[in-house]
Amino acid sequence: MNPSTLPQFLLRNALEFPGAPAMRKKDRGIWQEWSWAEYCDHVRAIALGLVRLGFKRGDKLAALSDNRPQLYAALLAAQAAGGVAVPLYQDAIARELSFVIEHADAKFVLAEDQEQVDKLLELKASLPKVEKVFYVDPKGLRHYADPILMPLEELGKSGQALAAERPELFEELVAAGRAQDIAVISYTSGTTGTPKGAMLSHANYLAAVSGVLEVERIERSDEILAYLPLAWIGESFFSLGLTLVVGLTVNCPERPETVLENLKEIGPQIVIAPPRIWENLISAVQVRMEDASWLKRSLYRALLPEGEEAARREMEKQPLSPGLRLRRALGEFLVFAPLRDRLGLRRARYAYTGGAPLGPEVFLFFRGIGLNLKQVYGQTETTGIGWVQRDGDVKLGTVGKPYPNVEMRVSEAGEVLSRGPAIFVGYYKNPEATAQTLRDGWLQTGDAAMLDPDGHLIVIDRVKDVTTLTDGAKFAPQFIENKLKFSPYVKEAVAVGQGRPCVVAMINIDMENVGKWAERRSIAYTTYADLAQKQTVYELIGREVERVNRDLPEATRIRKYVLLHKELDPDDNEVTRTRKVRRGFVASKYADIIDALYSEAPSVAVTTTITYQDGRQATLSTELAIRSAGAEFAATASA
């Protein structure tokens, strides 16, 4: 029988290549490995343990953990027992968690460690449906007496006992699974309103995987590093879906802070990262180059533009002159290959960016150093896939073409619609939202886009975010923001202009890089707010704003900007867990600042309430300076 659910693929892998590596996690400084047979044994033990506790077909297991083999085993175990996996964002705060766990009707919850257990115990009263909380890491939990808690190991032991009594049970349970069963409920953070639980069936995952396999060459010996939250569809597509179907090896980093180091150690063939990570990598390179020796820095500065120029010409399908070829080859030898190696990207056959648009400069940088970076575009509701740039046909500023098994079109209103076997089943317990999003089988993505003459899709922004100035000029805030964020000194930016005469921007400086920049110039600072309000920092960011303005049409240039006193934070509802700006909320929260930006005021006073990790709140008050873009330039020009 052909496997048609993810656990059925697990059984197949354990049977066909039992000794091959399935999972690795760095622990005690050493990469510890599970073979497919071991992976399957763990899943069997947990699945039967769940059955013993009364887990039935259709029941839900929510999970709150960093990527680690036990997390994958528990999610697959729930699916093996006919249930549904509900991965949660591990940095979610109490309020969000209680909504999602309660809404998902989770019967059991997996918690990684004491920190997550504490969050759940605090919410216990609001989670009457949760019967047990399993934990992976017992550190600090020895004296917790709450009967709702149970070590995952104990659950596994109980499952092993059941396996000994009824050796066929696990295989029977897995065989009973159907492709149409719901595999995962993926809660989309959404830039508006409460989260919605997108139900994805096993068939959705398999369709998404087969779409990708028609386009890309992915092999069983390939490795990936799984470091993004499994609650994000991109990660669950790769490290659950693709991995099980193809038989790849998933590597889990030692800790979230060691991801870059672990990336270098593993050198994965397939790399998937949201723009934030690519931007971080570029910032790290730029900062390191600032501190590098004169020779290294000069080579980097001389050869990087050559690599970028070659990449640009290739993307525009223009011929490369022999001289440029030579200079790129030299760059590859002296700079690019060592740099890719440094970053752990040397073996990467495919590198993907998705989840949000990536600035063209960042994109060009990575293609310039010889990385096959490609844009993918999809939604949670399309199991993460949809459109991808094809090898040898990568066009800057587009997201490529649809996968072969996805039907796509752009509506008259300019919205991307898609249809096909990877489109989700619907939102859990939310038929209204489902009806709004799925019309005649077509998914209304809510993204404004257009097709270029070659059939490549250009995504502009969310349909509702495309902004019109009073003079009728239209612009996509995200486009301007991404240009700003290309600077290593800008962490986040919000461009505003709806119903206003011009564009203004609120900017978050990047504490780490601006901090280093300030240290090199012996500028003393205390806090984030203090650093952001330094005159010199305003000048630094002012130059970045001018750089961005040079590439923008006159009508939609940034006229004024302000450096915010705090970072936009998902805990304050300002950005989603995947770091997308919640525009409506930010606009109302910072209405005072925005009004000041459109006035003649030289500064604006703000008091903000910030929420700490543990839910406590504190108020900060600061005076924020407001600057006109190009003010310094104008002043010197008129002098």
Place this chain on the structure above:
Amino acid sequence: MTRSGPALLEIRSVSKHFGGVHALADVGFDVRAGEILSVIGPNGAGKTTLLNCISGVFHPEGGQIRLDGAEINGLRPSRVAAHGVARTFQNIALFRGMTVLDNLMLGRHLHMRNGVLSSLAYWGPARREEVAHRKVVEDIVDFLEIEAIRKQPVGSLPYGLQKRVELGRALASHPKVLLLDEPMGGTNHEEKEDMARFILDVNDEWRTTIVLIEHDMGVVMDISQRVVVLDLGRKIAEGSPADVRADSQVIKAYLGTKATR
């Protein structure tokens, strides 16, 4: 949650003076196995002197200090350490140019059996021993969540992290008694909370008996089972955090006599 047992460390009428100054006068109390005991007191009360007497840096002129029944006063610091006492310092004693890992491995030095000669031959027993020690150290790295800085030189780390590494260095010798001299001094709010959690976890996970000197009263009252209060070299109170807080002598020592009027 009293998990403490019989007296592990007995301090009996210990006195120490420098010239005419009585740094410690007739101080005595028991530290029970498995407890977290805090020693508090105003500046100059003799807290660090007491820690120095226990760890063998100073030798008290009078009194006895016994660990597990064995007399340890008068021993050199290295001998005291061999009896199972480890400590951290107010102003961090680590090798700044060496990596975190190397500093922690040094903390295992006490348990290293191979001499210079066998260590020169990398293979064989010396290597096996190295691997075993590395495992202990990696457990500590995992415990203190410092994986990401394993290979960084200590000197390049923020202060709060250095404090954590120093705790790790002390833990590496698997002590029976851990003396912590202001482990939260100079750290920010978040680092304090982390450190408090680590101290509780150490006590919990390894049953390590802990003697803590700390200025932050909030932390002391939260995490210690018992508190000893010193003032001008004398013990003025001993008991549970609640008892000590209510003690009139303690209030007087901290707030001055006029505050009681």
